[in-house]
Amino acid sequence: MAFSLFSAKARNPVAARCRDDSVTKLRLRYAPYYHAMEGQQGTTVRLDGRDLIMLASNDYLGLSFHPKVIEAARAALLRWGTSPTGARVSNGSRAYHLELEEKLAAFLGKEACHVHAAGYLSCLSGVAAFAQKGDYILADKNIHSCLWDGVRLSHASVERFSHNNAEDLRAVASSLPADAAKLLVIEGVYSMEGHIAPLPALMEVASEHRLFTVLDDAHGFGVLGRGGRGTSDHFAATDRVDIICGSMSKALASTGGFVAGDKALIEYLRTHGKHTIFSAALSPSQAAAASAALDVLQTEPEHIERLWKNQKRYIAMLRSLGLDTWGSETPAVPVVLGDKMRCYAFWQALREKGVFTVMSIAPAVPPGKDLIRTAISAGHTDEQLDRIGDAFAYAVKRC
Numbered sequence: 001m002a003f004s005l006f007s008a009k010a011r012n013p014v015a016a017r018c019r020d021d022s023v024t025k026l027r028l029r030y031a032p033y034y035h036a037m038e039g040q041q042g043t044t045v046r047l048d049g050r051d052l053i054m055l056a057s058n059d060y061l062g063l064s065f066h067p068k069v070i071e072a073a074r075a076a077l078l079r080w081g082t083s084p085t086g087a088r089v090s091n092g093s094r095a096y097h098l099e100l101e102e103k104l105a106a107f108l109g110k111e112a113c114h115v116h117a118a119g120y121l122s123c124l125s126g127v128a129a130f131a132q133k134g135d136y137i138l139a140d141k142n143i144h145s146c147l148w149d150g151v152r153l154s155h156a157s158v159e160r161f162s163h164n165n166a167e168d169l170r171a172v173a174s175s176l177p178a179d180a181a182k183l184l185v186i187e188g189v190y191s192m193e194g195h196i197a198p199l200p201a202l203m204e205v206a207s208e209h210r211l212f213t214v215l216d217d218a219h220g221f222g223v224l225g226r227g228g229r230g231t232s233d234h235f236a237a238t239d240r241v242d243i244i245c246g247s248m249s250k251a252l253a254s255t256g257g258f259v260a261g262d263k264a265l266i267e268y269l270r271t272h273g274k275h276t277i278f279s280a281a282l283s284p285s286q287a288a289a290a291s292a293a294l295d296v297l298q299t300e301p302e303h304i305e306r307l308w309k310n311q312k313r314y315i316a317m318l319r320s321l322g323l324d325t326w327g328s329e330t331p332a333v334p335v336v337l338g339d340k341m342r343c344y345a346f347w348q349a350l351r352e353k354g355v356f357t358v359m360s361i362a363p364a365v366p367p368g369k370d371l372i373r374t375a376i377s378a379g380h381t382d383e384q385l386d387r388i389g390d391a392f393a394y395a396v397k398r399c
């Protein structure tokens with residue numbers, strides 16, 4: 001009997017489910033994701049033979065082409081090779097891990113820090129390592145997927161509270177057993193909305209109910225606070241937050257992530273956090289790039305100044321066109337269009353005018369909040385901002 005690969009696959013329910021998936025079909029039809037960029041230089045990307053202004057990157061400070069960052073990554077490659085060779089628990093830490101951790105801890109105002117190969121891993125571990133079965137996690141309903149994964153993997157019970165709503169947090173915390181261990185899981189800057197967490201009000205509830213607080217500051221680090229020390233520094237609340245986790249793929253122009261807190265907490269993470277123990281370490285060149293970017297952040301304040309100057313000009317332009325920016329107060333700026341086909345047309349019009357953005361549609365955002373997700377960078381020039389303004393004006397007219 002002849003064996004047919006196709007019919008064998010057709011009988012396989014997992015493959016059939018994947019083939020029939022509506023998101024996959026939508027993507028195959030319109031291809032709004034996973035673009036094959038042919039080149040990148042600062043805030044410009046090359047796609048289908050055309051240079052486009054990148055308005056979707058998280059390289060907030062525009063440091064990914066900074067000469068000191070590139071040189072540090074190159075030197076680390078030559079000194080340490082390409083690989084960390086495995087997990088630190090068994091293969092050992094390297095000097096570049098320890099130096100970066102010391103620097104990050106000092107910068108953030110925490111005793112200790114642990115770096116991972118991805119921000120996703122850091123934020124997931126920052127929750128999963130500290131919570132356990134029988135605990136309660138109080139989570140802002142808009143937290144990032146990595147934090148939800150941490151919540152699930154911890155086996156703790158979860159209670160959601162309304163986004164950025166301290167009164168709702170208080171009501172939820174009050175409804176739980178007073179003597180149970182409880183964790184508060186929030187972001188400093190919400191990546192999709194660009195909202196800043198109202199930390200003083202949230203920390204008041206955390207003190208009243210003795211909540212262990214985990215703050216994911218992936219989008220606040222390098223952007224808010226004194227010299228970019230992040231959201232907790234912005235509110236002078238670093239001492240009140242137990243764990244600050246985040247990513248080095250945004251302002252630090254690298255990849256990887258960090259978890260910072262008291263020495264005892266970081267030691268606990270290293271001995272109890274499965275994702276910390278059983279995962280290969282941050283690579284030499286990425287650690288060196290992040291470390292050099294952190295130095296640049298502290299010695300060249302002009303990058304943060306430029307970022308905020310660009311942010312103010314960009315937001316003002318969007319609002320003058322009557323666009324809904326969901327109240328964003330940061331360089332992460334959504335443009336809410338409320339309907340996925342309108343989003344697609346808008347996204348295409350921007351691309352036609354040479355501006356690359358990202359569509360974010362339900363279920364990634366709440367129903368009716370379909371949006372174009374954009375992020376402004378210190379790397380955008382005045383001339384690029386003019387062109388971005390023209391492109392948005394064109395897209396508004398078209399759509």
Ligand SMILES: Cc1ncc(COP(=O)(O)O)c(C=O)c1O
Pocket residue numbers: 118119120121123144146187191216218219246247248249250255256257
């Ligand atoms: C809020 C937040 N936390 C964590 C991460 C994960 O960071 P990374 O992409 O560097 O793994 C992201 C990524 O976009 C994020 O937006």
